[in-house]
Amino acid sequence: MRAGKITMQDVARKAGVSIATVSFVLNKKSVQMAIAPETRERVLLAVKELGYVPNAAGRHLASGKSHALAFVLPSAVHLRVDAFIPQILSSLNEVCHQNGFNLLVYAIEDPSRPDAYMDMVHENSIDGLFILNPREDEEQINALIDADFPVIVGPGWPNPKACGVGFSNRHAALQATEYLISEGHRRIACLNYGPENYLTAASRYKGYCEALAQADIAVDKTLVAWADFSHESGYRAASELLERADDFTAIFAGNDTVAIGAIAALHDKGVEIPRDISIVGMDDIPPSGFLSPALTTIHVDGAEYGRQAGEMLISLVKGTRPQPPRVYLPTRLVIRSSTAAPPVRSSALAGGRFSGGICQGK
Amino acid sequence: MRAGKITMQDVARKAGVSIATVSFVLNKKSVQMAIAPETRERVLLAVKELGYVPNAAGRHLASGKSHALAFVLPSAVHLRVDAFIPQILSSLNEVCHQNGFNLLVYAIEDPSRPDAYMDMVHENSIDGLFILNPREDEEQINALIDADFPVIVGPGWPNPKACGVGFSNRHAALQATEYLISEGHRRIACLNYGPENYLTAASRYKGYCEALAQADIAVDKTLVAWADFSHESGYRAASELLERADDFTAIFAGNDTVAIGAIAALHDKGVEIPRDISIVGMDDIPPSGFLSPALTTIHVDGAEYGRQAGEMLISLVKGTRPQPPRVYLPTRLVIRSSTAAPPVRSSALAGGRFSGGICQGK
DNA sequence: GCACTTTACTAAAACGCTTAAGTGCTGTTA
């Protein structure tokens, strides 16, 4: 890169000490080695005057630590369209850099090689892994966890040694669907996001079914549609739903992104929201409060998600098991104006765009 | 991490060759060293049988190459709320991994240390840098470019040696504003995104001014508002605009994100879009086509943006100056339903300044 | 004042790879 590379050797020479001393001064944490204050100052001065910056590769090789963490996403498409992810990424970025870690992003593109990111582990390019929404069949993940490689997964991951952050997708979907039921809806469609083998999507579907079961409503498969991650797919799935059935009064959407697509579809078909059909989403992505109608949804704090994941992972990398090892973030219902009682009874219920109105704790 | 680390030494022993031979076999590009096919097979077999994966730190130290590229964002807030960025990130992710590079993300959080990412360069943690929307006053960037460190900036970067991808913000804003003018609007408000010293926001503002000038319309500062990056700020700025003036018939929004906020504000004030006020955004983020009304905007291919930036950067890292070194991506106007001709009024026929305010209420 | 700990350092061995320079070969050419 730059012509005259400054190494520890240069600093040592300038300060009149050995490179070991420079190293000890720079890694102050190493208390086992006493350094005279006067020497320390001399070294620090030399560092400043020469503009020395430690070389990452040398440090990496000698210490075995890369000072890098990876954020693994289950799908590149998901990253491209879902506004929930950038919030996680943004706070993860903050936590990492504040703690001196670099942040690698790895979005899986090739579904036939879902664990290609493992190379980063085997190459020793990273010190830890935060895997968003892993599929349960990834045996490699358990191998890593069992080998004490720092990994953060979801809190429901079926390995007692695992550490995780997240929220209960099942419970959140239950909350959303229960709310629709409490408003008087009985014919509630379900618009899933992501393929059926996508664990979070499946959990949300499970929550939907559970809510219906609690209210003694049978799940009607003609009211269940599977979108993928995009707005387009939400639009398409909602259109299909409207063609298949004309008697549902509400839609539970697996996330806000497909909900936005669905709203557009309903709008184009002349359906008025919430007068004719109510819709509730999930995630409370940034635009949700600014739609017309503003979207009723389940709020999850994406920034907190990223922050906690980052902090847990860093603690794991430093050798401390985070306490508690599994964190379920609270989710809360935010009632805005995309939901109301079904057509038979008319009632207006709307919340503000910013506050989101009524909160129902978890 | 894993207990029994396999090194080149192990592979060499197993194949009955020296570690240099293993290295030459693995880095097939190095044609300068001839290897007998039979030996090559033996080495490859040993690699496979032992499950050898090269160690990133060793390779990095010896070669001076980190095999990592960094994507630098000017603001963490921008990342958090702007849906345009994930599209760039997603395709950048793809290009990087296909070419054997890791992708680091660095969003600047602390505006007082805007060049903190430079540490990654000086530490030699990265082989190249893609800086999205850098501020022109970052002298460090020119220092890097002059020192032949691989950097991709915007195509308008004022350094003849610089390589860049992007699109003309000025021209795109011009396109958008010209369209409003061609529809008959004369009183056009401008809702900038980002602070005034944010280069892209300033360029878009410039394009707006230019379009007005071409049509002999004076820029009226009471019709110019500065939001930041978020939907909220767009909402607030549009509200202020409505309070300050009641005679504008269109809004040019600096990006779709603030446009979404503005639409919500107009909606809440009882303004109907596009009947009372037209609005045009910029970027064509994924939800824009699914809003009600669907947003007229300037389309930019975010995925192509990321892909080209990635490819150019990789070519630079490999020592080849990309041809052409500066790419302006096309932008095109996408007309949806948030724009129309201004409300018909007698004074509209006269042209010039309007005396009568338009009916904005109901 | 002798053995001892403590203090403040240094020497040098890793860490795992790349790569320039060298080493025997066999085959070719003058």
Next chain:
DNA sequence: TAACAGCACTTAAGCGTTTTAGTAAAGTGC
């Protein structure tokens, strides 16, 4: 047949750190 070139390797010198083991000098206990 000597000189040389090409082939298929190996040797070994780094790359820039960290860290263990060691050492000289000063301090402490009795």
